[in-house]
Amino acid sequence: MLPVSAPSATAETGCTNGVVPLNPYVVNxxxxxxxxxxxxxxxxxxxIIACRHSPICLSYxxxxxxxxxxxGYRP
Known part of the structure; x- marks a missing residue:
């Protein structure tokens, strides 16, 4: 398996370079x-990507x- 790295935030654009699991509201x-x-x-x-393998997340x-x-899980 590949190592998982934390998504990095870009300050000037206000978006994240990656997807945060179980938080579909993060701007990618x-x-x-x-x-x-x-x-x-x-x-x-x-x-869809953030809620993969979690139908409850996508339903919400x-x-x-x-x-x-x-x-409360908002990075």
Whole structure:
């Protein structure tokens, strides 16, 4: 297995160079910008990648915008 490194933040752009597991709200520098989120709409690429292997995380992102599976976990 490859070593896992922590995502690095870019101060000038306000985005993260990587994905934070279980936190689909982190803005990723490598993915397209997000539009406005509507309840029940399809998740964007960042949410799908961040919530991989966790259907509960993806369900919260789609049905309860702004909610996290792990409360208080905002890097």
């Amino acid at each position: 520098c490598n993915l397209p910008s997000r539009g406005s989120q509507v309840i029940g709409a399809a998740p964007d690429a960042g949410a 992102y789609v049905n309860y915008p702004g909610s996290l599976v792990v409360p």
